[in-house]
Amino acid sequence: MEKILQEAILHGQKYTHNGNPASYIPELQKVNSSDLGVYIRTLDGKEYGVGSYQQKFTIQSISKVLVLTLALMDNGFDKVFGKVGVEATGDPFNSIVRLELKHLQKPLNPMINAGAIATTSLILGKGGNEQIERILDFAKLVSDNPHISINEDVYHSEVQTGDRNRSLAYFMKSTGVIEEDVESLIQVYFKQCSIEMNCQDLARIGALYSNNGICLKTGKEIIPKSICRTVMAIMTTCGLYDASGEFAVNVGIPAKSGVGGGILAAVPNKIGIGVYGPALDDKGNSIGGIEILSYLSDVLDLSIF
Ligand code: GLN
Known part of the structure; x- marks a missing residue:
């Protein structure tokens, strides 16, 4: 899995120079715009991280x-x-x-x-x-x-x-x-x-939604299943704003972006993914982050469609 994540980061790096960190919130510009990180949590409790996955950013x-x-x-x-x-x-x-x-x-x-x-x-x-x-x-x-x-x-x-x-x-x-x-x-x-997290935090959140709200560690319900399903449906249709349709076609994973450069992704019944890349496209989505998710979706066959 680490090798696949390394390849995903290399793929994402080809795109980061096409974007910029958000400037309308000045503090968000104080980042390294070529940073890229990815973290995965599987529903059987395995975790893998590559790149700047420990870098904190605001979740926006x-x-x-x-x-x-x-x-x-x-x-x-x-x-x-x-x-x-x-x-x-x-x-x-x-x-x-x-x-x-x-x-x-x-x-x-x-x-x-x-x-x-x-x-x-x-x-x-x-x-x-x-x-x-x-x-x-x-x-x-x-x-x-x-x-x-x-x-x-x-x-x-x-x-x-x-x-x-x-x-x-x-x-x-x-x-x-x-x-x-x-x-x-x-x-x-x-x-x-302005809440701060890293890719690992996002991947764990993603895994919780993927697991229908049941805590992977304790088996206890943290979020009711009906709410998880509703929220993941809204992530699928609206999570990347006016790029949500394109993302559904190219990646096909319930996800939510933020102008801090993070993307939270939840593949139902499979894995949670957190990605980070502060270089954004003109719609406010992480350019490298989308490319990483697109790569992983292809290689690991993650599209829900
Ligand atoms: N704090 C940002 C705003 O309100 C959040 C927007 C975003 O992440 N797209 O503009």
């Missing part, structure tokens, strides 16, 4: 997977999908245009920023501090890593430059999708995006 939009899961566990399907839809948009992740369409009345899905902010508003807790504590605790639980924390520098960078996200949240407040205090909510969203 990958947090939307965890927050959707927790929101569903907190509130059930009807309440969550009463606030946010499950349809792909074909629009960039930070788009605002469709929020004004009267017939929709809610953001199209929980993987775009608008839908994610609405989902975060459903996390139970007395105020923003308790909400982010619960999200962080959940991140520690699903990654089986009690040391997961928030990168304060990235968080402050998001606070300083997050006016697009504020505008999404205020717009949704005006239409009634968001009912709580926008300033407190948006801080929770910036903090969840």
Whole structure:
């Protein structure tokens, strides 16, 4: 397996020079843009890592997977999908245009920023501090890593430059999708995006979803199966924003990207994969990361289709 992962990294390296780290959150530029890492966890408990798999990065939009899961566990399907839809948009992740369409009345899905902010508003807790504590605790639980924390520098960078996200949240407040205090909510969203992990953490999370929410170590249910299946379906249709169709065709694995350069991938009943490569394409997805997953999907026959 290590040899296959080495080859996947060599394949990915051919593409990293075509992209750049995210610049709209200035702190995210402080990376080595040619870094690439991959980590795999199989459902029989074997783990393999190659390249910069120990390098920490902020999970950014990958947090939307965890927050959707927790929101569903907190509130059930009807309440969550009463606030946010499950349809792909074909629009960039930070788009605002469709929020004004009267017939929709809610953001199209929980993987775009608008839908994610609405989902975060459903996390139970007395105020923003308790909400982010619960999200962080959940991140520690699903990654089986009690040391997961928030990168304060990235968080402050998001606070300083997050006016697009504020505008999404205020717009949704005006239409009634968001009912709580926008300033407190948006801080929770910036903090969840600033949670730091490495490829190993992502692979372990992926393996948990692949295993229908049953902990591989203890055999205990951490996430109900119906929620795992729903979240993996939404990852498949919306996880790479307006590149989700292309990714489904070329790779065919439920996955979620973030502008920190990570991608979380869960091959149902097989393996969890974490990849990292901070050079992004123009849609905000890791160029090298997509190529690594495409290579692994071909060689290990991982497409779900
Ligand atoms: N924090 C980022 C933002 O809100 C997350 C976006 C992403 O990873 N695509 O813009």
